[in-house]
Amino acid sequence: MTLVELADAADVTARTVRYYIQQGLLPPPVGGGATASYTDAHLRQLKAIKAFQLQHLPLSEIRSRLGQEPPAEPGPAAAAPSSALDYLDRVLGHKPSGGMPLAASIAPNAGSPLLVRSPPAPPYGASPPTSGGRSTWDRHQLVADVELHVRRPLPRDVQRKLDKLLDYARQLFEEAP
Structure with a gap:
């Protein structure tokens, strides 16, 4: 998908996506220039960032938490509709103020991109991107x-x-x- 399609699907601006890539919160797109494309893994990562922001975490903390435990490889657990949200529950280690797990508080609807299985994002951590990315x-x-x-x-x-x-x-x- 293109940058505009990704931004629309995640309900953020294209500038926000570029900023998150620059800050090391998102991996760079596949390809470059006019052929740059984003995967469903980028979309899941954006949704995870937004969920962390609901917890009022600063971007530096979100980056370190996302870097501590990379998203799971596709498999039985990743195929579950709320696997990305379950991941957030595990990383946060607590429940939101409503008392229910984070996954239950923002569970995807039937048309959600979280229900689609996609290839894993390229591995990256809390360290700055080494090639193609900016810090x-x-x-x-x-x-x-x-x-x-x-x-x-x-x-x-x-x-x-x-x-x-x-x-x-x-x-x-x-x-x-």
């Missing part, structure tokens, strides 16, 4: 010839520690030898 990095210059590079986005607690580290490093380099 967003911030460059912090401490002094001439000394820089600190940070991949974005960061969880809030890590951002606070980074701010302290940058303050300390700048003070350290400002001290006279």
Whole structure:
């Protein structure tokens, strides 16, 4: 399917899909340029991201959770209509505030793409894509010839520690030898 078809099916914008690929939340499309195509695995991944967002998780946490346990290979468990949602229940390790499992709270309807078996997505993890993908990095210059590079986005607690580290490093380099 095309980028527009994927975005429509997942109820997101094409820009959102591109952003998720850039942030490492989605694998790059199959092929490139005008021949780029997206699979049902991309759609399932987008639905998983949206379900995590319902839990109010930041994108950095979603990326790390998706990277901890890649989606299961097709088989008996993956053929079940709510297998992607069951996966989310396992990863989250708890039930939403309504008390029912996540899969039950957003179960697919009969026409849902989750009912269609598709090939697995190419493997990828929480690390940045190595080829064809992009990452967003911030460059912090401490002094001439000394820089600190940070991949974005960061969880809030890590951002606070980074701010302290940058303050300390700048003070350290400002001290006279």
